[in-house]
Amino acid sequence: MISIRKLRLHMGMTQKEFGEIIGVKQQTVCKYERVNTNVSLEVLQKISDAFGVKVEEMIEDNLERYIQSGNRRNISLEIEKYIINRVRKLNGKELKKLIKFLS
Structure with a gap:
């Protein structure tokens, strides 16, 4: 699992800068x-x-958090x-490949 904090620090960003990129405060x-x-998909x-x-x-790790919280219905909806x-x-072309794979 990639830690969001580790990723942010690796990029040399503050929480505010990181949030601006992904559209959150x-x-x-x-x-x-x-x-x-929990972080949504x-x-x-x-x-x-x-x-x-x-x-x-x-x-x-996100799935594990949902499971630990007992929130299995929400993870199904998210997936x-x-x-x-x-x-x-x-x-x-990609859709045809997917349909073929699922068949």
């Missing part, structure tokens, strides 16, 4: 950096896009939204 970045705070995708870090590298958003972004 400094206080929210502070919450994300706490161990007990949408935010993980923004971090992935901004810093070139794979969501898969960040998601494992569903993430998958739907990714499928919507596929071009025709």
Whole structure:
């Protein structure tokens, strides 16, 4: 798992600067950096896009946090939204590959 704090510090950014890039306030970045705070897949995708870090590298610990909190229904919804958003972004060729793979 890539720590959001470690990533931010590696980039030499303050919480405010990091938050501006991913579209949240400094206080929210502070919450994300706490161990007990869940980070949505949408935010993980923004971090992935901004810093070139794979969501898969960040998601494992996020899933564990949801499971530990007993919030399994929310993680299912988050995963569903993430998958739907990714499928919507596929071009025709990629969509055909996915359909073939799923068949």
